[in-house]
Amino acid sequence: MADLTRNSTRNFSDKQVDLDVLKHIISEAQKAPSWENAQPYQVYLATGETAKRLRKSHEKLVSSGEKSWTEVVPPQEWDQKAQANINNWQASAGASPKNTEFGxxxxxxxxxxxxxxxxxxxxxxxxxxxxxxxxxxxxxLAAQKQGVGSIPAFGFARYPAEVHNEFDILDDQAIFMGIGLGYAADDSINDFKVERNELDQFLTIKD
Ligand SMILES: Cc1cc2nc3c(=O)[nH]c(=O)nc-3n(C[C@H](O)[C@H](O)[C@H](O)COP(=O)(O)O)c2cc1C
Structure with missing residues (x-):
């Protein structure tokens, strides 16, 4: 059982995750429900040298100030409550002793x-x-059960060309999200945890 202690990992060690473990994680995630079991997504997994090339090319694109974009509907104006949550997240990250390391x-x-x-x-x-x-x-969640850390991040998807350079992505597909997987490095940025709202801030119950 996954527990509720999970948080995003923002600095991974260079230890590779065994391919069988990664496949196990992905097949467990496939149990997710979907519209009439459509499972309407494709998954591309970069490991080893491919992940290394992607990280390097990403670093270069960022440092050259390349404008980023998405192949799916981009983040838009948030509703007030979501924007307040984002502001809180930014304030927490800013107040963290590791604040400069986030970027x-x-x-x-x-x-x-x-x-x-x-x-x-x-x-x-x-x-x-x-x-x-x-x-x-x-x-x-499946990664957590295997002791594998993770982070879903827009950063993985914001330079689509770097991903297309590595994978022949089907023509009808758009890069939606990326999730980093690996073992947490010994770095206190990985202890960064954020709370969730109280239920009454978003849940309406009527009996
Ligand atoms: C769609 C999406 C995009 C995200 N993008 C980023 C990102 O670009 N950089 C980052 O540090 N974290 C990113 N995150 C991680 C969130 O900040 C994190 O999940 C959230 O603050 C809750 O924290 P937790 O995962 O530690 O529980 C993203 C998460 C999601 C779901």
């Missing part, structure tokens, strides 16, 4: 030794995003 680790894709990309059909509906998101959280 640095994003720029090197958290040193992730394995990167899993989820693609969905171009112009997919929100229901497809639901299914792909459920699969993504399945990956994260």
């Amino acid at each position: 640095e680790m994003n720029d090197v894709l958290f040193n992730a030794p394995a990167i899993l990309y989820i693609t969905i059909k171009k112009d997919a509906s929100s229901y497809v995003a639901y299914d792909a998101g459920a699969f993504g959280y399945g990956v994260i």
Whole structure:
């Protein structure tokens, strides 16, 4: 059973995750429910030298100031409550003793030794995003059960060309999200934890 102590890993050690462990994680995540079992996503997994090349190319693109973009509907204006949560997250990260490291680790894709990309059909509906998101959280929880750390991050998807350079992604697919997987490095940035809202801030119950 996955427990509730999980948090995102933002600095991975260079220890590779065994391929069988990664496959086990992915097949467990496949148990996620989806619209009439559509499983409307493809998954591309970069490990070893491929993940290394992706991290290097990403670092270069960031340092050259390359403009990033997404192949799916980009982040838009958030509703007030979500924006307040984001502001809180930013304040917590800013107040962390590791505050300068957040950006640095994003720029090197958290040193992730394995990167899993989820693609969905171009112009997919929100229901497809639901299914792909459920699969993504399945990956994260299954990884935790195996002692493997993870982070879902926009950073993995924001330079689509670097991913297309490595994989022949099906023509009808758009790069939706990336999840870094690996073992946490000994770095207190990996202890960064954020709380969730109280239930009454978003849950309405009527009996
Ligand atoms: C769609 C999505 C995009 C994210 N992008 C980033 C990112 O670019 N950089 C980052 O450091 N964390 C990113 N995260 C991780 C979130 O900040 C993190 O999941 C959230 O703050 C909750 O913390 P926890 O995962 O430690 O519980 C992202 C998470 C999701 C689901």
